[in-house]
Amino acid sequence: xxxxxxxxxxxxxxxxAEGQKLPLEERRNFLKHGLLLAGGVIxxxxxxxxxxxxxxxxxxxxxxxxxxxxxxxxxxxxxxxSRFEKHIVRRNVPWLTADRIASISFTPLAxxxxxxxxxxxxxxxxxxxxxxxxxxxxxxxxxxLVDRPIIxxxxxxxxxxxxxxxxxxxxxxxxxxxxxxxxxxxxxxTHGMLSCCEWSGVLLSTLLQEVGIRKDAAWILAEGADGSxxxxxxxxxxxxxxxxxxxxxxxxxxxPEQGYPIRLINPGxxxxxxxxxxxxxxxxxxxxxxxxxxxxxxxxxADGRARKFSYEQECNSVVTYPCPEKPLTEKGRYEVRxxxxxxxxxxxxxxxxxxxxxxxxxARLKGLVLPKALTRFGLEWDWDGGPAMIQSRAVDxxxxxxxxxxxxxxxxxxxxxxxxxxxxxxxxHENGKVTNVQIR
Ligand SMILES: Nc1nc2c(c(=O)[nH]1)N[C@H]1C(S)=C(S)[C@@H](COP(=O)(O)O)O[C@H]1N2
Ligand SMILES: [Mo]
Numbered sequence: 001x002x003x004x005x006x007x008x009x010x011x012x013x014x015x016x017a018e019g020q021k022l023p024l025e026e027r028r029n030f031l032k033h034g035l036l037l038a039g040g041v042i043x044x045x046x047x048x049x050x051x052x053x054x055x056x057x058x059x060x061x062x063x064x065x066x067x068x069x070x071x072x073x074x075x076x077x078x079x080x081x082s083r084f085e086k087h088i089v090r091r092n093v094p095w096l097t098a099d100r101i102a103s104i105s106f107t108p109l110a111x112x113x114x115x116x117x118x119x120x121x122x123x124x125x126x127x128x129x130x131x132x133x134x135x136x137x138x139x140x141x142x143x144x145l146v147d148r149p150i151i152x153x154x155x156x157x158x159x160x161x162x163x164x165x166x167x168x169x170x171x172x173x174x175x176x177x178x179x180x181x182x183x184x185x186x187x188x189x190t191h192g193m194l195s196c197c198e199w200s201g202v203l204l205s206t207l208l209q210e211v212g213i214r215k216d217a218a219w220i221l222a223e224g225a226d227g228s229x230x231x232x233x234x235x236x237x238x239x240x241x242x243x244x245x246x247x248x249x250x251x252x253x254x255x256p257e258q259g260y261p262i263r264l265i266n267p268g269x270x271x272x273x274x275x276x277x278x279x280x281x282x283x284x285x286x287x288x289x290x291x292x293x294x295x296x297x298x299x300x301x302a303d304g305r306a307r308k309f310s311y312e313q314e315c316n317s318v319v320t321y322p323c324p325e326k327p328l329t330e331k332g333r334y335e336v337r338x339x340x341x342x343x344x345x346x347x348x349x350x351x352x353x354x355x356x357x358x359x360x361x362x363a364r365l366k367g368l369v370l371p372k373a374l375t376r377f378g379l380e381w382d383w384d385g386g387p388a389m390i391q392s393r394a395v396d397x398x399x400x401x402x403x404x405x406x407x408x409x410x411x412x413x414x415x416x417x418x419x420x421x422x423x424x425x426x427x428x429h430e431n432g433k434v435t436n437v438q439i440r
Contacts, residue, residue, distance in 0.1 A: 087111075090121060091188055096177075101129040102228075104171070106192030109318075109339065110325035114367060115166070115374040117195040119250050124257045125171055125193070128227030131277050135261040138225065140245070144283035147212030154261045157202055157247060160210075164200040165244065165267065166373045168341045170313050172270040172297060175420035183436045187323040190424065190436060194341075196374035197258075199265050201246030204239045208283075216285045222264045225279035232273045233287035234266060238311070242267050245278065268343030268372035269311040270418070272297050302413030313343035315402050316421035317350055317377070317394035328432035331385035337378045338363070342396035347375040349395040354381065356389030356425060356439050357404070363392070371397075388428040389439060404440050 057063035081088065090105040097103040107123040135154045143149040174193035177184055184190050204220075213236070220239050223231040234243065244265045247254060254260040259276025266273045272292055287293065287309070299307040317340035322328050340347045346369055351360035363377040377392070394402045403411070405422040412419075427437045 085111075088121065090123060091192075093177075093184070093189055102127050104173075104193065106188045107195050108188050108325075109192055109194065109320055110187045110323050112320075115196050115339075115370075115376055116250065117197055117374075119197065119252070119255050119258070122169075122195040122197065122249075122255070122258060123171070123193050125271065126226070126228075127230050130256050131226045132256070133225060133261060133277060138261050138279070140262060140278060140281070142207060142211050142281045142283070144221075144281075145214040145217040145285065146208075146283050147214065148210070150211050152207075154247060157245065157262065160202040160206055162200060162202055163244070164198055164248075165242075166196065166198045166368070166370050167265065167267040168194065168196040168313075168372060168374045169265070169271050169274060170194045170316075170341070172272060172310075172313065172418035175422075175424075176417040178424075178436075178438070179416060179420040179422075183438070185324045185436050187318065187320060187325055191318045191339075193271070194339075194374075196341075197249045198251065199244055199246040200248035200251075201244050201262070201265070204243040204245055204264070204281075205241075207245065207281075208239060211283075213283055217283045219284050219287050221280070221282040221284060221288050221290075222273075222275040222278060223280040223282070224259075224275045225277040230272075230275060230292060231288065231290050232275060232292055233290070233309075234264075234273060235309075236283075238266055238269070266311070268313060268345075270297060270313060273311060297418060299412060299418055300415040302415070307412075310419060311343075313341070314419065314421050315342035315344065315347070315394050315396040315400045316340070317347075317392040317402060318424050319352070319390050319392050319426055322390070322428060322432075322434050323426055324434045324436065327434050328383055328428065330432070331383050333380060333382050335378045336363075336381045336390065337376065338392045340365075340375045340377055340392070340394035341373065342394070342398075342400065343372060344396050344398045344400060345371045346397045347377075347394055348397045348399075350375075350377040351393045351395075352377075352379045352381075353391045353393070354388045357391055357393075357423065360393065383428075385430060387430055389437070390426045390428055390434075391423050393423050405438055406440055 088108050088111040092103060092105045105124045107117055107121055138154060140152045171193035174191060178190055218236050220234045221231055222234055223229055245262055246265050247262050249258055254263060262278050263276040264274055264278050299310055317338055319336060319338040321337040336352060340350045350363045352363050353360050361379060363379040366376040366378050369375050402421060402423055408422045425437050425439050426434045428434055
């Protein structure tokens with residue numbers, strides 16, 4: 001059994017391991033609570049029926065699982081989560097699309113910690129379902145305004161010098177339902193077209209060096225091998241900067257859902273430009289104006305003109321705890337947590353408001369702070385049991401400040417679907433429940 005002092009040491013260790021400098025007074029409050037839990041409050045009336053039935057497993061008893069041997073190695077040759085975590089899954093919004101072939105599923109952001117999205121939980125977006133590609137039969141063709149057109153196998157690609165980067169990927173339609181006025185009562189649906197993985201592959205610039213681009217080259221068309229032949233025009237500058245042809249995700253081969261065996265990643269740019277199941281790169285001197293950059297993924301402004309090639313995912317953030325899926329249970333001290341990200345670079349600062357944007361408090365950035373990656377923030381807060389309007393507002397290293405809905409609508413009008421990055425509000429009720437509201 002863990003003694004009170006062991007528990008205290010572990011807590012202190014955790015606080016210092018995260019490099020968090022909490023004022024002494026705040027530390028003491030956390031610790032007091034920890035001691036209370038260890039000291040027996042756990043036997044109080046708040047236990048569920050299930051927990052009461054299992055009381056034989058609670059201190060000071062020796063739990064059942066400690067008195068027997070468990071299944072051995074290779075019980076799951078490819079591992080899977082604990083059976084107690086079955087609720088952590090991707091979900092869709094049935095009314096959003098006519099079928100599940102041209103559709104979307106959402107990342108369960110409320111259930112995740114840190115910044116990496118487990119591959120199995122990365123949101124999916126397909127225009128024609130998932131193609132079942134045999135990597136032996138898959139090819140990447142690079143042609144157009146190049147000196148040496150080439151057809152590469154996946155093994156050929158792996159022979160080039162490779163690199164890895166942790167980058168977020170967000171569909172520009174993320175939050176689109178909110179922008180249009182729908183109030184989705186789950187973080188999974190308000191912000192879940194969002195993921196962050198470690199991507200491994202070859203810089204597109206390395207491949208372009210290999211084929212030699214002609215003087216008038218200015219654009220690259222990327223085309224997928226799925227039934228939709230989804231394609232996007234990418235400016236040469238992005239291709240020469242940080243665009244990556246990836247074959248691996250979070251350390252293992254890409255998942256079929258994410259573009260197996262190879263896909264394009266344009267860090268910080270609309271997920272739509274990150275063409276999956278990549279089969280063709282054509283170098284040209286102008287954009288192609290295909291479907292996904294004309295009738296879709298453009299932003300109709302109030303005056304009838306449309307923003308086009310609005311590639312960058314601008315600075316955004318959301319509180320992930322509390323949220324509708326994770327209500328508060330009792331008043332007292334909590335760490336309010338969230339995610340911030342910017343397609344322009346690193347997150348510089350996040351502020352949190354508990355009164356709908358009247359007063360702001362700076363949050364701490366936690367763990368890795370990487371460019372164009374999800375960034376964790378946290379802030380200690382004493383909930384007095386009253387109602388609150390919880391918001392987060394992120395600033396990136398370029399100085400760009402996440403806008404309010406009012407500011408965003410003033411700039412873009414009310415026709416848009418894509419690129420909603422307005423400050424989000426969670427309404428905390430006195431019973432600890434959290435609902436979705438738009439207030440300014
Ligand atoms: N070939 C192909 N690439 C594609 C798509 C597609 O349907 N076909 N969907 C795009 C869209 S709209 C988005 S938001 C991202 C989603 O990536 P994910 O499914 O890995 O989350 O892939 C993009 N790449
Ligand atoms: Mo998308």
